[in-house]
Structure formats: structure tokens, C-alpha cells
Amino acid sequence: MPSMVTEPYLEFDSMTELPDSHAWAPIDHDPVGRDNMEEAVPVIDLEDPNVFSRMADACRSWGAFQVTNHGVPPDVLDGIERAGMDLFSLPLERKLRAARSPDGVTGYGVARIAPFFPKRMWSEGFTVIGSPADHSRQIWPHDYSFFCDIIDDYKKEMERLTSKLMGLILGSLGATKDDTNWESPSDCDAIQLNYYPICPDPDRAMGLAPHTDSTLFTILYQSNISGLQVLEESSATWIEVPPLCGALVIIVGDLLHILSNGAYASGLHRAVVNRTRHRLSVVYLHGPPSGVRVRPLPGLVDADRPPLYRPVTWSEYLGAKAKYFDKALSCVRICAPPMKGLMA
Numbered sequence: 001m002p003s004m005v006t007e008p009y010l011e012f013d014s015m016t017e018l019p020d021s022h023a024w025a026p027i028d029h030d031p032v033g034r035d036n037m038e039e040a041v042p043v044i045d046l047e048d049p050n051v052f053s054r055m056a057d058a059c060r061s062w063g064a065f066q067v068t069n070h071g072v073p074p075d076v077l078d079g080i081e082r083a084g085m086d087l088f089s090l091p092l093e094r095k096l097r098a099a100r101s102p103d104g105v106t107g108y109g110v111a112r113i114a115p116f117f118p119k120r121m122w123s124e125g126f127t128v129i130g131s132p133a134d135h136s137r138q139i140w141p142h143d144y145s146f147f148c149d150i151i152d153d154y155k156k157e158m159e160r161l162t163s164k165l166m167g168l169i170l171g172s173l174g175a176t177k178d179d180t181n182w183e184s185p186s187d188c189d190a191i192q193l194n195y196y197p198i199c200p201d202p203d204r205a206m207g208l209a210p211h212t213d214s215t216l217f218t219i220l221y222q223s224n225i226s227g228l229q230v231l232e233e234s235s236a237t238w239i240e241v242p243p244l245c246g247a248l249v250i251i252v253g254d255l256l257h258i259l260s261n262g263a264y265a266s267g268l269h270r271a272v273v274n275r276t277r278h279r280l281s282v283v284y285l286h287g288p289p290s291g292v293r294v295r296p297l298p299g300l301v302d303a304d305r306p307p308l309y310r311p312v313t314w315s316e317y318l319g320a321k322a323k324y325f326d327k328a329l330s331c332v333r334i335c336a337p338p339m340k341g342l343m344a
């Protein structure tokens with residue numbers, strides 16, 4: 001079991017120095033990629049006639065890409081950004097009224113991966129699954145419905161987009177929705193708001209430590225402030241995912257890695273912080289409906305390519321992740337992945 005971090009909450013705005021509890025080894029803040037398009041996470045226009053092959057390349061080599069022409073209206077993105085900023089600007093004691101309970105997943109709290117790291121992260125979060133009404137009422141007793149309406153609008157747009165993206169991603173694997181063993185939209189998708197306060201010593205602070213997401217895929221809106229970085233495996237370099245006006249970042253999660261029988265890489269990513277600007281990200285965590293077991297797609301399995309993973313439900317996988325973190329995938333692996341040099 002990881003050791004539990006005690007007293008996790010900090011009034012970030014009152015800090016003029018980085019406390020030792022939050023001081024990591026120096027962080028490389030000058031990642032490659034800004035000017036070198038060879039090294040950049042791909043940007044894919046969803047109306048591009050070559051969308052399948054572009055997605056396949058991005059998912060194989062990066063486990064992440066940005067999308068444009070996604071159809072989410074700018075006012076829906078602006079709305080959730082403003083609501084998130086309003087929420088995190090409140091005094092800590094107000095936010096703590098909606099604190100995540102020790103065995104819960106929704107509400108206000110520190111990063112859920114915190115127990116796996118010896119140092120704390122320079123961020124706070126708020127998670128919504130279903131309706132945020134209860135937590136919202138605790139924070140804004142007299143006017144909580146504005147927050148619920150904004151979340152609702154965002155959720156509707158994300159449900160539409162996840163369905164479209166799922167079709168395209170399956171197409172990029174040579175499959176269709178009929179090849180999965182689920183039909184209905186997911187009932188367990190989550191919205192996660194992440195807030196990274198201004199930091200007095202960003203070179204030694206970590207916004208969100210390196211991790212992969214336990215999703216099929218994640219849709220991330222980062223507004224116009226950089227901070228998200230993806231690991232480029234072959235050079236072991238952290239590459240910035242630059243904010244592009246109106247674009248959304250798609251990150252391949254562990255369950256899509258399983259569904260693709262290991263062909264698509266789950267993107268290892270992290271968030272860094274800065275000295276001058278607060279940063280907000282809005283993350284939509286998409287997985288299969290509850291009870292559905294995700295397994296390698298039938299068309300990607302044959303005598304030469306045995307299934308690498310056993311079927312697993314989202315909640316089973318989340319349980320493994322909460323216990324084993326970056327070793328969770330190996331817990332559901334039933335067959336060693338082929339040696340890289342021998343892969344077709």
C-alpha cells in the first residue's frame with residue numbers, strides 16, 4: 001500500500017516560498033517541441049479525409065493528439081473555464097465544504113495519485129460524476145444551479161464528441177462500434193477540473209506527476225496556458241503540448257491500449273506549473289459503461305497475435321490502478337508484449 005499523505009490541503013495563494021513538502025527534484029521546463037514540428041504532438045482536423053491514418057499514427061507513436069473542428073462551441077469552453085476559475089478562487093474553507101470523502105471520488109481534493117509520490121503536487125481538483133448538485137449546494141447554498149447548468153452543457157457536448165471520437169478511433173483500428181461489446185453511452189464518465197495556482201518556484205514544483213489515464217480516452221481542454229507535457233518514449237523527452245486556440249487534447253488511456261491489443265500507447269503525461277499565471281484544465285474521462293468488460297478487439301487477435309490482456313471492467317481496472325498505479329496494466333496482462341524489433 002502506498003503511504004498516505006497527511007494534511008494535504010494548502011492555501012496556495014498565501015505561499016511566498018515552496019514548502020519542502022512540495023519541493024521536487026528540479027524539473028526540466030524547457031521541453032523540445034515548440035518549434036520543431038517533427039517532435040510535436042500531432043494536430044488532427046476531424047474533417048481531414050485521412051483522419052483514420054493520422055489518428056492511428058498519433059495513437060501508436062504518441063498516445064496523444066490535438067483535435068480541431070470538433071464542434072464544441074467556444075462559449076461552452078469559455079463557460080466551464082470561468083466556472084472553474086470561480087470555484088478555485090474561493091477561500092479554502094469554502095471549497096472544503098465539498099471535500100471528497102475518504103472513500104469517495106467526487107468533490108474537491110488533491111490529485112488522487114498523490115499517495116504514490118513522496119512529495120505533494122502544486123494543484124487542486126474537483127471531480128464530477130453524474131450531477132454536481134450536492135457538492136455545488138454546499139459551496140454556493142443560494143445559487144448553485146449556475147454551476148450545475150454549466151457542467152450539464154459541457155457534459156452534453158462531451159457525450160456527443162466521445163461518440164464521434166470512438167467511431168473514428170475504432171475506424172483507425174479497422175473496426176466499427178459493432179466490434180465492441182457495448183452500445184449505450186457511458187454512465188460513469190467523469191469531469192475533472194484541475195487548477196494549478198501561481199507558483200513561487202515552478203522549477204521545483206510538480207503540477208500533476210507523470211501518469212497514464214485509466215480511461216478509453218481523455219478529452220482535455222487547457223485554454224491558453226501551457227503546462228501539459230507528454231513523454232516521447234524513444235528519446236525519453238518531455239514534450240510540451242502547446243495550447244491551440246479552441247483545440248482539445250485527446251489522450252489515449254490504458255483501456256484503449258487494452259482494446260487495441262497493445263497497438264495504441266497509453267500516453268504518459270504530466271502537468272508543470274508557472275510563476276505568473278494560474279492555469280485551469282478541464283478533463284473529460286471517458287470509459288465503457290459499467291459492467292462492460294473491455295477486451296482486445298476480435299479483429300486484432302489471431303494465432304500470431306494472441307490477446308495481451310484479459311477482459312476487464314472500468315471499475316476493476318480503477319481498483320487495480322488505485323492499488324498498483326503504474327503497474328496496473330501488468331496486473332491484467334496475460335501474455336508478454338512482442339519484442340519491439342519483432343513487431344510487424
Ligand SMILES: O=C(O)CCC(=O)C(=O)O
Nearest residue numbers: 192194227228271281283
Ligand atoms: O492539467 C493537465 O494538463 C493534465 C491533467 C491530467 O492529466 C488529468 O487530470 O488526468
Ligand SMILES: [Fe+2]
Nearest residue numbers: 211212213269
Ligand atoms: Fe491525466
